[in-house]
Amino acid sequence: MMRRLALLALAGFILLPLVQAVILSFTVTLPDVELEQGTVGLMNYSAVLADSTLRAAMVNSGIYVVLNVVFCITLALPAAYALARFRFLGDRHFLLVILVFRVTPPVVLSLPIFILFSQFGLVNSPVGIAFVHCLFNLPVAIWILESFIRAVPRELDETAFLDGHSGPSFFFYHLIPAIAPGIGVAAFFCFIFSWVEVVFARILTVTGGKPITMALQAMFGFQTDIGMVMAMTCLSLVPGVVMIWFVRNHLARGFSLRA
Amino acid sequence: MAPHDNRAWFLLLPALTLLGVVGALPLLAVFNYGFHDIFTLKDVHWVGVDWFADILGSDRFVASLGRSLLFSTLALGIQVPLGIAVAMLLLGQGKGAVWGLMLVALPLVVPWNMIPMLWLGLINSDSGLLGPGLAAIGFDWKFTGWHTWALILAVDTWHWLGLVVVLAYAGLSAIPDAYRQAAAIDGASRWAVFRHIELPKIAGALAIVFLLRFVDSFMIYTEAFAINAGGPSDATRFLSLELGEEIKGFSYGQAAARATLYFLIVLAVVWAFVAATREREA
Numbered sequence: 001m002m003r004r005l006a007l008l009a010l011a012g013f014i015l016l017p018l019v020q021a022v023i024l025s026f027t028v029t030l031p032d033v034e035l036e037q038g039t040v041g042l043m044n045y046s047a048v049l050a051d052s053t054l055r056a057a058m059v060n061s062g063i064y065v066v067l068n069v070v071f072c073i074t075l076a077l078p079a080a081y082a083l084a085r086f087r088f089l090g091d092r093h094f095l096l097v098i099l100v101f102r103v104t105p106p107v108v109l110s111l112p113i114f115i116l117f118s119q120f121g122l123v124n125s126p127v128g129i130a131f132v133h134c135l136f137n138l139p140v141a142i143w144i145l146e147s148f149i150r151a152v153p154r155e156l157d158e159t160a161f162l163d164g165h166s167g168p169s170f171f172f173y174h175l176i177p178a179i180a181p182g183i184g185v186a187a188f189f190c191f192i193f194s195w196v197e198v199v200f201a202r203i204l205t206v207t208g209g210k211p212i213t214m215a216l217q218a219m220f221g222f223q224t225d226i227g228m229v230m231a232m233t234c235l236s237l238v239p240g241v242v243m244i245w246f247v248r249n250h251l252a253r254g255f256s257l258r259a
Numbered sequence: 260m261a262p263h264d265n266r267a268w269f270l271l272l273p274a275l276t277l278l279g280v281v282g283a284l285p286l287l288a289v290f291n292y293g294f295h296d297i298f299t300l301k302d303v304h305w306v307g308v309d310w311f312a313d314i315l316g317s318d319r320f321v322a323s324l325g326r327s328l329l330f331s332t333l334a335l336g337i338q339v340p341l342g343i344a345v346a347m348l349l350l351g352q353g354k355g356a357v358w359g360l361m362l363v364a365l366p367l368v369v370p371w372n373m374i375p376m377l378w379l380g381l382i383n384s385d386s387g388l389l390g391p392g393l394a395a396i397g398f399d400w401k402f403t404g405w406h407t408w409a410l411i412l413a414v415d416t417w418h419w420l421g422l423v424v425v426l427a428y429a430g431l432s433a434i435p436d437a438y439r440q441a442a443a444i445d446g447a448s449r450w451a452v453f454r455h456i457e458l459p460k461i462a463g464a465l466a467i468v469f470l471l472r473f474v475d476s477f478m479i480y481t482e483a484f485a486i487n488a489g490g491p492s493d494a495t496r497f498l499s500l501e502l503g504e505e506i507k508g509f510s511y512g513q514a515a516a517r518a519t520l521y522f523l524i525v526l527a528v529v530w531a532f533v534a535a536t537r538e539r540e541a
Contacts, residue, residue: 006348007359014362017377017417018369020388024380075274082270087263094271096533101282103470103529105478107502108518111511112288113281135281138274143467196370198481213370226380233373240368248357251364252429 018237021230029227044231054232057215060126061195061236064211067130068194069187072141075134076186080145081175085157098139106199109135114203124209132200137190144189148182149175181250188247195240212236286522292515310516319501324524327477327498330408334415334476339468341416342423343461349424350431360428363421375485378414400487404494407487411495414482419475423468430461466536473532474525 028039048054083091113132114123122128152175160174176183198213205214212232219229244251293311296304314320345363349356369377381387384394400410434457442452480499483489489496498521505514 003348003351007352010345010348010359011362013417014365014420016388017381018365020381021373021377023388024386071277075277078270079274082267085261086267087261088265088267091267094275098274098278099470099529099533100526101278103474103525104282104286105474105499105518105521105525107478107480107499107506108289108522109282109285111292111506111515111518112285115288116280116285131277132281134277138278142274192367195368198371213372216370217372229373229376230380233370233377236370236373237365237368241365244361244364244368248361251360251425252356252432 021233024227025230025234027227030223030225044225044227045235047225047228048231048235053210053218054215057210057212058235060209061211061213062239064126064129064133065191065194065239067127068133068137069190071130071134072137072190073145073183073186076138076141076145077171077176080142080149081171083142083146084149085154098142102136102139104135106136106197110199110203113200117204123204124207126209126211128204129201129209129211130194132204133190133194133197137193140189140193141186144186145179145182148179148185152178181247184247185250188243188251191243192240195236289515289518289522292512293519294516295512297511297515306512310513311520313513314517314520319496322493323496323498323501326496327479330411330479330497331473331476333408333412334419335469335472337412338416338420338423338472339465342420342468343427343465345420345424346427346431349428356428356432360425363424365421366418367421369418371481372485374414374418375482378410378417379486382410402491404491407491407495411479411483411486414486415476415479418482419472422471426464426468427461430464431457434460462536466532470529470532473528477525477528478521 025044026040026042028037028041028043031037082088083095117123117128117132120128122131156174156178157170160170165174196213198217201211201213202217205211210218216229216232216236219225219232294305294307296306298304345359349359352359366374382390382393382398382400384390387393398406400406438456439452442456447455478499479497480503483495483497484500484503487495489500502514502517502521505511505517
């Protein structure tokens with residue numbers, strides 16, 4: 001009985017702000033010529049979808065998050081394999097270095113990142129954001145993949161090599177299928193840290209290429225249509241919720257500190 | 260035991276190169292800016308350690324540092340035990356646990372700048388679901404310091420509890436049932452089971468939670484700024500809000516010196532923590 005109550009309290013705590021957002025997203029919150037304030041309906045959603053800047057923001061967010069996940073997984077896989085299977089000079093130092101990068105506050109780096117990226121023409125483009133988010137996502141991807149690869153018995157490597165698979169073909173045909181859930185979990189964590197990030201996203205999008213977070217920010221003004229803001233927020237949750245659903249059974253593998 | 264092979268470095272090289280470009284280079288640049296007065300990128304003057312001396316000598320810095328440390332302590336003190344408790348609660352739910360995990364993971368996918376907005380909507384005294392009730396009991400987050408603190412802590416806990424739960428649950432569910440059965444036969448108390456079986460098993464996951472939560476709460480900006488911009492009368496003026504002010508005021512040299520200091524503080528804590536964990540393992 002106590003457990004039930006505790007779980008209910010937890011569900012209430014987590015869901016209340018979201019319920020509030022959903023309610024607002026279906027309500028007219030600004031006086032309108034046709035609709036009275038407080039009317040319930042889908043108009044906020046149709047207003048969001050009719051707005052070309054907001055549509056572009058969704059596309060931008062989609063591009064940079066996918067690119068970021070691709071960069072992180074491709075670079076983290078070989079590194080995680082090396083850390084899981086070999087001992088080498090400085091392996092623990094490497095783990096410590098990536099930990100330091102993961103915990104560097106983004107705001108510390110925002111200024112030089114802006115100067116550096118403007119020299120490469122990566123400002124106002126989703127590609128720039130995808131690169132800079134690797135700073136905190138690559139370490140996470142390495143930790144997660146390392147723990148999954150470590151759980152695969154070494155015999156897998158040995159039989160694959162005896163079968164004549166080596167290098168890339170081993171990676172693609174043996175290792176990746178064996179740790180597919182790990183790749184899913186790593187992609188999930190990269191996604192959640194990148195999709196919702198605001199510091200780098202703000203500094204790197206001055207005039208264009210704005211992702212969802214910044215488009216939402218721009219909707220606040222003298223007279224904010226909070227209903228529309230909440231409709232946009234609710235839409236922005238959809239990909240995240242889908243990701244959670246896909247990795248739900250593997251979410252509980254997590255990652256841990258080895259430094 | 261894994262074989263020793265230094266060629267493994269070739270596999271780390273791509274990751275290390277990217278981190279060098281987006282991490283190490285900008286860090287070096289920040290250190291360098293911290294010793295200069297920057298009017299424009301072409302008009303830069305060497306000022307030595309003046310900025311550092313200014314910042315370290317100011318009472319405001321010390322006060323903000325104290326507030327940030329207190330906030331991190333409270334955030335960790337609430338979220339880590341609460342997260343472990345929720346994870347244990349879920350562990351007893353069998354197949355239903357997966358729904359609990361999905362539930363607590365939800366706040367993690369909300370855009371950061373909207374999290375304070377969701378909460379401000381919820382406690383809005385006119386239209387919020389909790390607004391009228393909170394107003395009736397005299398909750399005044401705009402003008403009463405500790406109410407603002409409570410609100411920011413609640414928001415931060417809402418946001419990050421999922422991470423603690425997921426990682427703690429991961430560690431707990433990996434413990435074979437035989438361990439718990441053996442402990443039950445020995446007549447171990449619930450606390451003894453937690454202290455000697457469960458805690459050591461989740462220590463690795465907790466270490467990462469601890470560090471991530473420390474850094475993010477220590478450098479909290481988005482929530483704190485959106486909720487009360489450091490007010491009322493500086494009661495929630497955290498370290499990151501001061502840095503934000505300097506960047507907005509185009510005082511780049513001073514901002515860089517401040518950023519360097521913050522980085523060094525974070526680094527010192529991480530280093531102390533890792534050193535302590537290693538000692539315990541050894």
